[in-house]
Amino acid sequence: MTIQPGAFDSAFAACPDGKVATGGGISLGLQTTWQIYDDRPPVAFPPTGWVVSAQNTGQTAADIKAWVVCANPA
Numbered sequence: 001m002t003i004q005p006g007a008f009d010s011a012f013a014a015c016p017d018g019k020v021a022t023g024g025g026i027s028l029g030l031q032t033t034w035q036i037y038d039d040r041p042p043v044a045f046p047p048t049g050w051v052v053s054a055q056n057t058g059q060t061a062a063d064i065k066a067w068v069v070c071a072n073p074a
Helices: none
Strands: 008-014 020-028 034-040 049-056 062-071
Touching: 020 034, 020 049, 049 062
Parallel strands: 008 062
Antiparallel strands: 008 049, 020 062, 034 049
16 A cells, blocks of 8 residues: 555555464555554454554655465464
């Protein structure tokens, strides 16, 4: 998703059905600066995805993307 200068938004990456999140992160556009607010699994057990939130503090629109690593539950 694209975030305009000064704007704040969130993104979510979900695991496939039956999988749990073991990690994740945020990918940011490099052409601007960011303030990161969240980079974590959602408040759920077991975690089934990854949520990220950021504010574009730069001067140009840029992309934000959440990614997640999933595995079979133990």
